[in-house]
Amino acid sequence: MAITDIMLSVLENSGLLPLWNLMAPWLALDERQLIFMVATPVFIAITAWEYLKLRHDPMLMDTHEAIRNFALGAGYQITEALFAGIIAFPVYALFYHYRLMDLELNWVSGFLTFLGVDFCFYWMHRASHRIRWFWAAHVVHHSSERMNFSTAMRQNATNIFNGGWMFYLPLALIGFNPVWIGVAYALSLVYQFFIHTTLVRQLPSWVELVFNTPSHHRVHHGRNPDYIDRNYGGTLIIWDRLFGTFTPEDAHNPPEYGITRPVYSNNLIVLWTHEYRDMFRDMAHPGALKSRLQHLWRPPEWERSDESSE
Template sequence: MQLMDMFQAVWNDSGLASLWQQVSPWLALDERQLIFVIATPFFIGVFLWEYLKIRHDPVRVDTRESVRNFMLGAGYQTTELLFAGLISFPVFALAYHHRVLDIPLNGATAVLLWVLTDFCFYWYHRTSHRVRWFWAAHVTHHSSERMNFSTAMRQNATNIFNGGWLFYVPLALIGFNPVWIGVCYALSLVYQFFIHTTLVGKLHPAIEFVFNTPSHHRVHHGRNPDYIDTNYGGVFIVFDRLFGTFTAERDDLPVEYGITRPVYSNNLLVNWCHEYVDMFRDMARRGPLGQRLKHLWKPPEWQREATAQPASPARQPGGSDAGTG
């Protein structure tokens, strides 16, 4: 069976073809993307509720920045809607065609997939902080110096081209339907929206031990040396505890949000592309090809010894990273 035949089979069996016909003859809107579209008005409503509470505190919210955050999120959703079906779905279809198992959908497998999706998110998120190619897209989410619900919408329109979705392809190869994977991923991001706030303090210790919470995620967005590169979890925080990347929020160490070398710009393209520009500029500097290519996969702060230069803006993690993430 050819790739297009496999794509068509998964497309028809999953119900995406019917959804396509109902929604639009030209827009590749699958269940995952539909969840984002439906959730967005709720995101706006929750942010407005939060805004009314903190609007007089410029440290926590800035109206113009919040509008810009939602515009950045709209750009992200637009490229996902237009290109996900063309770029990522064929890869998932190919992996699912060669799946190892036929996994039915029931309560147990749904819970298992939910946990495994978060496991994949953990490694995708951790990689997004420590591999510069992925950081180039993720930096947009961390570049705000405020923490509120609009910060969750601060996403990069290049995400679909950046390849972070490849971290979830093994789930299709194992035998999980790509549609289920997409739904779990989307619901995870919906959950993560609600942990971008300063209005919620620490929750019950049992909840704080298992789940990612506003307290844990505030740490993740910090550029304090003690907080950088920690708390990568999406829904659960247990993977951070298992792999040594967990740090608790401290009362004696207020979180400083943002990145260590900020880029202040109102331009959406600058917010999306500045780290790509810096990365390719570094790669263009003279030197052995192998050393130049290392800028793609080395950490954001890495520099070649022979051409050491002051770090480009926003290169270093701090909020070295999410959501949403």
Template sequence: MEHLTDAFSQVLAESGLSSLWHSLPAWLALDERQLIFVLATPVFIGLFAWEYLKIRHDHALVDAGESVRNFMLGAGYQTTELLFAGLIAFPVHALAYQHRLFDIPLTLTSALALWVLTDLCFYWMHRSSHRVRWFWAAHVTHHSSERMNFSTAMRQNATNIFNGGWLFYVPLSLLGFNPVWIGVCYALSLVYQFFIHTTLVGKLHPAIEYVFNTPNHHRVHHARNPGYIDTNFGGVFIVFDRLFGTFASERANQPIEYGITRQIHSKSLLVNWLHEYIDIARDMRKPGPLGLRLQHLWRPPEWERPARSE
């Protein structure tokens, strides 16, 4: 434990935030990325209020009750992150950083490199969150709304910190980037992504659409139409989707239908957070070899066991 504490202190000292960290209340000093997200939340609420006034008469675009639930789902996510990220994720990052391969100082060049690399890690984390059922169990909450508006961005799962998606960013700490700054880049990426959850912004300039993730691209990502599913995984940039073959554009003859293929219609926060975990447990309980049962954890969400031969 002392070894881990030393690693933690080293990370803070090298980030330049040690004095700030120790001046914060203990509950607030757990995770700087969530601190940024919490501070941004009043802006998110204000922007959604503006959007709501624009689209409130179209029930297909916004529902007041669902929007309140979306913010409550987001509050649950923020609470578990604040309480547990500093106990679960940050110590692993600190340990990886203590055994880093390189010493990478914070400069403009390294900051830009970290920004791009963080988004690359986000791409693979996000893609895995759609193609690995265990990760999908946490991410499905974000996709289960049949509407797209700013409140949808707040629709998050309180189990995220326990689900392990944060492990995708640990290689950056091992490489030599300070975990505090990794967290800052991640938080700013989340802030950016809030603004692409809207139907009020159409296509932007082609140069912007080619490089960055935009509302136009992200609406496609939230679609459940065949041909749109599992595309446009980027956070800030869309170039990784173009590079790895997961990019899709909206087609004029196929209007977007939001939601998931096995739609959940529940007002319960617990159901919205836990329904896919319950489905995984149900599928794993079905008779069969242990190896096949366990595959429900890492196979894609739509995977079914092969039919047993008579």
């Protein structure tokens, strides 16, 4: 008898087989991680090519920061690999168990999965800028004052604990297989790696109209007053055009990259946690509990008035 058969027999006798059937798909190899593993050598090669072109311009490239960006990305990948199966996958499995319809994978459902994931990404990304709890994790991605391919790798190891993955749960409840959702999400992130660059200027007008491009994403990373909290799209820019958050890049107003409250630290832990520290420090200031808790869901720039802190 195979080991798996013995395991299933034990689970059946203990009454835990239904739970195993619910969880088994998520305990296997995570397809998202597999995509990232395959893509990482490509990312490194493209980054090296860009580095050779930009290494003499400290405004565009810093060797130590580029290495640090990959270290930040590695921390993100490690916590995702270790904890996604414990935190996120059971919830997706539960929602999919109670799905409203059964969808077979074909070209139509595949396209709808891509479209749904990109739509959810827009709102997750928008929330990551306008809700401080989510911004506390996302801020590390914006804290570099340079825009290059290594910046795409600059991610927060706390993302899995932060809960941004919950924005995609409605897709599983509708009936989209969470494996498809994960694959579409991973492919979107692969695409987004390539829009973190200053080497590509404007693409053909029809591409700029429909897709997120390096030009659009440079705006997103700008801290210029006209550029802050604009162009949230993942693969597509149509959501920004539909919901009024689109701003084109202005050649007379080049983006100044970074955040409005810079954090100059080389410490990975500080880069990952500084906004959490500031948020909880603001919550600790005297005031009514309700007003103190508002720091969790208010925009990052929100401050309590004298009245709300009494």
